[in-house]
Amino acid sequence: MEKKKRPDWDIYFLKIASLVATRSTCRRRRVGAVLVGDKRILTTGYNGAPCNLKHCLDLGCLREKMKIPSGERQELCRGLHAEQNAIIQAALYGVPVAGSTIYITCQPCITCVKMLINCKVTRIVTRNEYPDEFARKMLAESGIRYDKK
Numbered sequence: 001m002e003k004k005k006r007p008d009w010d011i012y013f014l015k016i017a018s019l020v021a022t023r024s025t026c027r028r029r030r031v032g033a034v035l036v037g038d039k040r041i042l043t044t045g046y047n048g049a050p051c052n053l054k055h056c057l058d059l060g061c062l063r064e065k066m067k068i069p070s071g072e073r074q075e076l077c078r079g080l081h082a083e084q085n086a087i088i089q090a091a092l093y094g095v096p097v098a099g100s101t102i103y104i105t106c107q108p109c110i111t112c113v114k115m116l117i118n119c120k121v122t123r124i125v126t127r128n129e130y131p132d133e134f135a136r137k138m139l140a141e142s143g144i145r146y147d148k149k
Contacts (some may be wrong), residue, residue, distance in 0.1 A: 009039060010125050010149055013103040017082075018127075020044045021105050025055035026079050028063065028070065029106070033082035035090060035121075037100040043093070045085030049078045071131035074109060083112040087119055101125060107148070110135040117142045125149060 007015070013034050021032030025048035035042040049055045056062070056078055063077055080088070083104060090097045098120035106128040108116060113135045116124065123145040139146050 010103070010147070013041075013101075014105070014125065014127055014149060016041070016044075017103045017105050020046050021082070022046075024048055024082070025057045027056050027061040031082040032105050033086040034103045035086045035095075035097050035100050036103060037097070042095050042097060042100060043086045043089040045080075045082045045087070045089060047079050047082045047085070050080060053078065055079075069131075071109065074111060081109065081112050083108050083116060087115055090119075097121060106130045107132065108135060108139075110138065113139050113142070117144065123147070 013036055017032040017034045019032065020034060021030040024030035024032070024046040029047070031047045033045045035044070059078070066076065068076060083102060086102065087097065089095070099122050101123040102116060102121050103125045105126070107126045107130040108124065109130060109132050117138075121144060124139070125147045127149055129148075
């Protein structure tokens, strides 16, 4: 009988992040995030509007209407980012995230990088790039390990 190969932990959690992204309500980019500590899922998050507010899937995308390029003017968006929602879930339910790893379907933006630095995440693993060079520079300066798979 042939032995099935198991995915390594990084691939396993990135696949879960991809599944989480399917809940996204963003019309431009579906992003999922999984905060992990000691190989256990702490919280998850996907990008979408705050609780009890209408989603871009319902109203249309403000950023598309205003022709705002990806990676610019993030404040002009109804949605929270996947990383932000994962951090918020941890705060709401009292889940410590210091020392954890976050798996994200794409590189975090500058706002999310700053949040991840301050909540003491020690490693970020992503699958795809995001057009935010400043975020990459600040991430390199932070000492947080960043791996793209």
